[in-house]
Amino acid sequence: MDRSRYAYVRTEPAQTLPPPPSSTGVIGWLHRNLFGSWLDTVLTLVALYIIWLVVPPIVNFAFVDAVWTGTNREACLGPEVGACWAFVKARLGYFIYGLYPVEERWRPDLVFLLGAIGIAWLLWQNAPKRAWGAAFFFLIYPVVAYFLLTGLPALGLPVVETSRWGGILVTLVCSVVGIVFSLPLGIVLALGRRSRMPVARLVSITFIEFVRGVPLITVLFMASVMLPLFMPGGVTIDKLLRALIGIALFASAYMAEVVRGGLQALPKGQYEAAQALGLSYWKMMVFVILPQALTIVIPGIVNTFIGLFKDTTLVFIVGIFDLLKTIDASLTDPAWATPVTRYSGYAFAAVFYFVFCFGMSRYSIYMEKRLSAGRRR
């Protein structure tokens, strides 16, 4: 058939028309994402209005109108003054170390550095000898840090009372002690809860459910008010140590539930295979089950740690000088009493906590993706 005879029949396929302008480029993107329907349009406008209400004042407060230098409140007084960073700068040493003697502050610095190395070693998946990293962080580091911070007169490190510790130092001590002690304790509790021994199960369940059923603040009250009563006469426990015990016990109950999730997620075959090899219970757990279970729950552990990190602020209420408490205590300093001091201090604390928590939650999401990638088929 000769198609050319019919003039109205095309001889070649028509050019593809460009998509309508409303669906491509910037306009298309805007149309799709912001102004898809009248409801979308209204929402977008409202959202833009809220952003306009919130963002400029924050930027003005934190940067444009902020006071960066000054030696006392005079610098930060005035009608149009933003954040008083001069106050934060002046009190920074107090916020980081509390009343830790100035000439000894290299010790907490060293502890921070060692801790950072340990954590990086643990969290970086491709780091060499990660088992050593774990041993370092969970066994060696606590001992070294303990002696560095409290002092060891035999080695020429003068003793520094815990009542002089404060600020970020205490916040980090609380969270690191919390994680270092709650993880092993949590594993034991989780194993206890899944044990076939009824007594072990009962003890574990009672402990876990009891602790998870009460607020941390009551656990801290208990640690600070009741614990001394439970000790034989004359035996006293350091105030900070009491809070640390409370935090570690509290976190271990939550950790136990995370670990239990990992134990339950393992296919039964792993247990059966280990038993078939004739491994004893502990060998099975240590060499077969726990390494797999703990890897699965790394995101859960990190999330628990984020919670723990935020919860350390509660020691504030039992009168321990963590970061938030040192900031709060500085607010009553008449030398810096201005209307903006309070918000400057809170903003500093907010940035500190946000950087840590957000960083950790990003890591947890990254691990989650990585782990699920392995299991996806």
Add this chain to the structure above:
Amino acid sequence: MRNTLMPALLGVAVAFAAGTAAAATLDEVKSKGFLTCGSNTGLAGFGYPDDQGNWKGIDVDLCRAIAAAIFNDPEKVKFVPLSAKDRFTALQSGEVDVLVRNTTWTMSRDTALGLNFAGVNYYDGQGFMVRKDLGVTSAKELSGASVCVQQGTTTELNLADFFRANGMDYEVVAFASSDETVKAYDSGRCDAFTTDASGLYAERLKLTNPDEHIVLPEIISKEPLGPVVRQGDDQWFSLVKWVHNAMINAEELGVTQANVDEMRNSSNPEIKRLLGIEGEFGTAIGLTNDWAYNIIKHVGNYGETFDRNVGPDTELGIARGLNALWTKGGLMYAPPIR
């Protein structure tokens, strides 16, 4: 058989005796080499750590005086900052040897809590602070006001009693710590702020504009503040009591930090007894006879600690008032050393 048994029994008995003796606070303090003193977490003029962590205040000076009496060194004190809530537990459990933390001497504390008050180092009373622009001149005009107070203190109970006794309404806003209380008052949450009058002067310094606030004249309670020890150790109780008395006696006798060395040559028998030139008063409380000399040499007499920490020339600017010597119309009166 008998020969071996008896010495063994004796040995056990001696060990046991040593065990009980070691429980005595003074020996314990001497053997560990320092005194632990329960202190306020931060009350200007009374007990607070400065920027460098050096403890200061009239209560702190009493602790240092005790250390000076025992060790001839006022620095051998470890201060344990305590909140109103855990101060008594800390003393009862032995965490601190003595509690000098602006603590009010009340009957129930003296009897039911197993505590002994070793004297009064500051006669205080509860008062109110208000903003000047409210135009209030008397606490009796506070009907309907909201009042900021620290919870769990005698202050909170006195407040309730005062308003009830005068048939006035009020709204209480209670906070766990004194800092929170002051901050809430400063931000306008309350019309009035109440605590011990000494505390009012101290906390006023923390306000944004101290000059906009006045302390009302009424004192609605008796608050004798003093050092506290555990019941059941009479030697330690006497020691703390007499360290305090020695400081008052020194002021009465005109012995000061500056002139204490020349005063050793004084012919006044009372001064001689105080400074250990005559008599064996120090050994009676388990110390050396120059105990009071050491106190005054290192810390000063009562008047000096008062003037240094809270007196008219300090930021607090509190007049001696009730805390003047009895010879000057106040209540400070110490039994004689003889």
Add this chain to the structure above:
Amino acid sequence: MATIDIEHGAASRVAWYNDPRIRGLIYQALLVAVVAFLLYEAISNAAENLRRANIASGFGFLNATAGFSINQKLIEYSETSTYGRAFLVGLLNTLIVAAIGILLATILGFIIGIARLSRNFIINRMAYVYVEVVRNLPLLLQLLFWYNAVLTPLPAPRNSIELPGGIFLNNRGIVMPTPVLESAMAIVAAVILAGVVAAFAYRSWARRRQLETGMQYPVFRVALLLVIGLPALALVLTGFPISFEVPELRGFNFAGGTPIYPEFFALLIGLVTYTAAFIAEIVRAGILAVSHGQTEAGAALGFRQGKILRLIVIPQAMRVIIPPLTSQYLNLTKNSSLAVAIGYPDLVQVFAGTVLNQTGQAVEVILITMGVYLTISLVTSAFMNWYNRRVALTER
């Protein structure tokens, strides 16, 4: 059976101390001994310490006069009431802030969770930023911030902001007119009750009819009419048997009216915004867990976006959402104990704070406080488990 034979054989050959059953018994006996020893030590030490320190014990203190005042009280309480009464006041304050907080946090959480999934870029990003910022800051810091942010900008009572309807706003909180009910109000109350009952009856009738005939009835509109319209009519007919006690400035503050204290307000805002961020993430995960095919099937049936969400996606998502939602509700209740930092008289502030200090009976007070939270936790989980079972997928 081979396995049984092996076990028997093993049992005869293995020494008794290698027998797992006997070992298990020994371990358990040891565990019991250790736990019992620790408990015994703690209790005997506590008894000894309490005796030595001359501290009273027992729960008799609950009947003693409290002697202190509490600002927010939902039941009658004065300085002459007992510690037991103070405990109830604190407990009710905890419960009310938790109940309102849970309600508002759920609403806000669902809105933000759905916004997180919105195709609208700005809405989506805003929800994301909100969730990340709020989740990654300590609640205590947020509460301190809210308390000051609520207090500082508001004027003193004399310069109160007057809102329509006799409501006043100042740094002592919000004062609202107190409704005073007259006797005819009983009729209105009865009408409200009747309206609610009628609405439920209509709903079940309409549902039955729809199943039988396929006809749809305007259930929502009729219910609205019954629940709101009827009582309104009754109000008009009885001549508004309700009057308002309007607050007025007298002396320092407003007298009369019902106050809402700034402590309550700050705590509520803090708890709601914080918990909502977590609920939003739960809602988002729950909705994402519903297979895409469900949405598409709904669209193929001609449902609109809103209806797909309401009738198809959310009911299925609820199954995934409810268990973690329960723990968020419990967290909110437990977190309300942070009230102590901003002076809201909740259970911990009143009871574990003031009462503990005035009586010195730390053991009893802390035990009671913990017991209350444990009970709340157990009751809430029990209820949510029941609800969860009800909505759970019934598989054939």
